Amino acid sequence: MVDTFSTVLKILLRRKTNSSPVGGKPIPQKSLSVVDITCLGLSTTIGTGVYTILAHTAREYSGPSIVLSFLIASVASGLAGLAYSELCTRFPSGGSAYCYVYSILGELPAFLIGWSLVFEYFLAVILSTKSITNYMNYLLNDTFANSFTYNVFNDSNGGIFFDIPSALLLLLIGYVLTQNLKNSCIYNNILVFICLLITVGILLSCLSLADCDNWTAGPGFFPNGIVGIFSGAAVCLFVFNGYDIIGLLSSECRHSYQNTTSAISLTFVLSLMTSFSLSIAITLLVPFSLLETNASLIKIFVTRGLNGMKYFVIMGAICGLISSTIASLLSLSRLLYCLSNDGLLFTFLSKYESNSGVAKCATIVSTVVCAITCIPLQTTTILNFIGTGTIFAYMTVTLSILSLRYCRTENLPSDSCEMLLRENSYIDIRENSLHNITQSISDYYLNKRQTILKSIANDSQLIEELPNDNCLSETFCNCIQSDRPLNCSHHHSYGSLPTARTLSVELINQTVITSVSNLSLTTRQEPTVKSEKFVLVILPIMMATMFIMAITTVHMPNLLPVGIQWSLQLFSTLLFIVICVCVALMTGQPRHHVSTSNNSMPCIPLLPICSIWLDIHLIVCLPYTSWLAFLIWCLFGIFVYMSFGVWNSVQALDGLQPLDSIECLETIDGDDCNAHEDYQYINELALIETSDESQEFNICDIIVGSSV
Known part of the structure; x- marks a missing residue:
């Protein structure tokens, strides 16, 4: 019985071991720049966030304190952004929270996170599209509402508005996205700049x-008190999902391990400035009770007698909301492609066209399903469902950081192209290396690889003595694909971060980071079996205590008489003490130390725990309709996983039939690498830039030992 349970648990928690394209599938086009992915990450905030969420949240939850709601939401997203920045650097092959959790926590948690994000992006696409219709309907004096409203159930309050214009607009946007990824991003950049x-x-x-x-x-400023502020922040966090969008498209970005972190930082700063400043301006312009969900920004200017501003606002609303639709629909289709590519959803969704950079089948399916669903749904209904998926994604990403720091070295995930980087001891392989080759070097075998690298570098001090084990097989190919530095080390491990510093958000000065990060009650540097199990026990206890404390402070005061409110305060204080004790115990456990001068998350475990605590409190503050919709969707997802995903997972197939050959890149002339019984040949073209000068070589016919 125990063995059966252990086997089932290993199946459900199996981790993704190879994030590179397998089975001859095409390699990402890598045509996007840092501006492209930054605009995609910013689209939801300046579109749906400004023109829909802001007014709805101020009216229903926060009132003028929507300013603080956006500030709290930005803090929660900023803490999650630190985790995304580290994971994007450690796993440069890209991916959303689903991909990171798959590599760190296991398959079932990853599927549930991916499935919840599918629901979140699905709602985001419908909400932004219907918001466009609402603004156009107001500008056209309710022409759409009068033309497409039908009294199906003989309702005395009026009929149901079947939003045919939104469906047609969504089909048009979906058609544009199926043509070319780079062109779609160019259109999105133009829309974002106009909207800004x-x-x-x-x-x-x-x-x-x-x-x-x-x-x-x-x-007054706090119409619903502190609970109203946090309830508004939970809804506002929905518009700060740009980090996950950036992660999904990072595999298509040049120099992904550098540009992704820069895009995350820029998205955070611009999103905070835009949402915070506009929430101040709009709540000062009109009383929050006059704000409406549909076409809110036009109506507030009309209320103040500025009728000419409505044409100016409608232009910004259309640009911002179309941009939000593009980003959400693109993310939805790319997430379905990732799930399908891993065998967890139907195989036909994993079709990818490398020439255009588009997962066409996933995009078509996403567009059609969203277009059909948006016809009967109303905007207010969608607003009651949003938020849960984004918060859960941010919380699991932060949990992944804690898992990486406190698990044993042998349990660390190893991305297929991740290696330990030595300071000043690596070769930078650029993304254009496959297209700028002028000469070739052939007939160099495995026993001469050290001579080859030294001859390229022209500096024996640059590359240290290489080990005899195979270090150029799959690592070399995957480093070329993912723009990672190639470095050979004497041991394979999870890998540190690149020494080159990129644009990042500095929240705490370096002195505080160093002192807090090195805080430990033990001199042991590496996690052990005992410490790993201890953290595995103490972390769920701490999270459960946080959840109980959130329930106690948010919902229990409304259920108990005023005379015994002191008991809730006493109970909350005891729970807070328990959390502090758990944090102190966890801080004293040995963990992996990563240099704070890179893109690693500082102040471990304090900042991740603060992020998790804030996320749990925001989840509790969401409306019950959001919880109900999320739980029903997750139950449906578990049924899909148990009936299809668990049996067709790529990791399960890899476990039954190990690959006999490594994945190699295609050559310029179209010839593929040929696998032999004991050896494989990497026939690849690469541009290797040294520290002194840049030379071009064609590295081919390098024999590497078989992994079998």
């Missing part, structure tokens, strides 16, 4: 007419 310019104009107009009485009159 219009947003600045709206901000200046609102501040010129600001009335401070709108923050103090009536219910």
Whole structure:
């Protein structure tokens, strides 16, 4: 019985061991720049966040304190952004929270996170598209509402609005996305730049007419108290899902391990500035009770008598919301492609066209399903469902960071191209290396590889003595694909971060980071079996205590009489003490230390625990409708996984039929690498830049030992 349970647990928690293209599948085009993925990450905030979520949250939850709600949401997203930055650097092959959790925590948790993000992106696509229709309907004096409203059930309150225009618009956007990824990103960049310019104009107009009485009159600045602020922050966090969008498209980006972290930092700064400033300006312009869900920004200017501003606002709304639709639909299709590529969903969704960089089947299916679903759904219904998937994704990404630091070395995941990088001892392989080859070097075999590398570098000090084991087989090919530095080390491990520093968000000064990060109650440097099991026990206890404390502080005061509120405060204090003790015990456990000068998350475990704590509190503050929709969707997802995914997973097939050959890149002339019984040949073209000069070589026919 125990053996059966252990076997089932190993199957459900098996981890992804190879993130590179397998089975002859095409390699990503890598045509995107840092501007492209930054605009994609920013699209949801300046589109759905500004023109839909802001007014709805201020009216229903926070009131003028929506300013603080956006600030709390940005803090939660910023902490998650630190985790995304480290994981994007450690796993340069790219991926969303689903891919990172798959490599670190296991298959079933990864599928549930991926499945919940599918639901979140699905709702984001529908919400942004229907918001466009709402703005156009207001501008056209309810023409859409009068033309497509049908009284199906003989309702005395009116009929149901069947949103045919949204479906047609969504089909048009889906068609554009199926043509070419780079062109779609160019269109999105133009829309984002226009929207940002219009947003600045709206901000200046609102501040010129600001009335401070709108923050103090009536219910005041806190109409629903602290609970209203956190409830609004839980909804606002939905618009800060740009990090996951960036991660999904990072495999298509040049120099992904550098550009991804820069894009995450830029997205955080621009999203915070845009949402925070506009929330101040709009709540100062009109009382929050006058804000409406549909076409809110146009109506507030009409209310203040600025009728000419509605044409200016409608242009920004259309640009921002179309951009949000592009980013969400592109992310949805790419996530379905990742799930299918791993064997967890139907195989036909994994078809990828390397010439255009588009997963066409996944894009078509996503577009059609969203177009059909958006016809009967109403905007208010969608707003009651959003938020849960994004918060769970951010929380699991932070949990993955803790797992990496506190698990034993032999349990660390190893990305197929991840290697330990030595300071000043690596060769940088550029992304254009496969297209700039002018000469070739052939007939160099495995026993001469040290001579080859030294001759390329022209400096024996640059490359140290190489080990005799195979270090150029799969690592060499995958490093070329993922733009990672190639370095041979005497031992394979999880890998440190590149020494080159990229644009990152500095939240704490270096002195504090160093002192807190090195805090430990033991002199042992590496995690042991005992410490790993201890953290595995203490972390769920701490998270359960956080959840109980959130329930106690958010929902219990409404159920108990005022006279015994002191008991809740006492109980919350005891729970807080338990959490502090758990944090202290966890801090004293040995962990892997990573240099804080790179893109690693600082202050382990304090910052990850703060992030998890905040995420748990925000989850509790979500409306019950969001919880109900999320649980139903997850139950459906478990059924899909148990009936299809667990049997067709690529990891399961790899376990039954190990690959007899490594994956090699195609040559320029189209010839593939030929696998032999005992040897494989890497016939690849590469541009290797040394520290002194740049030379071009054709490295071919390098024999590497078989892994079998």
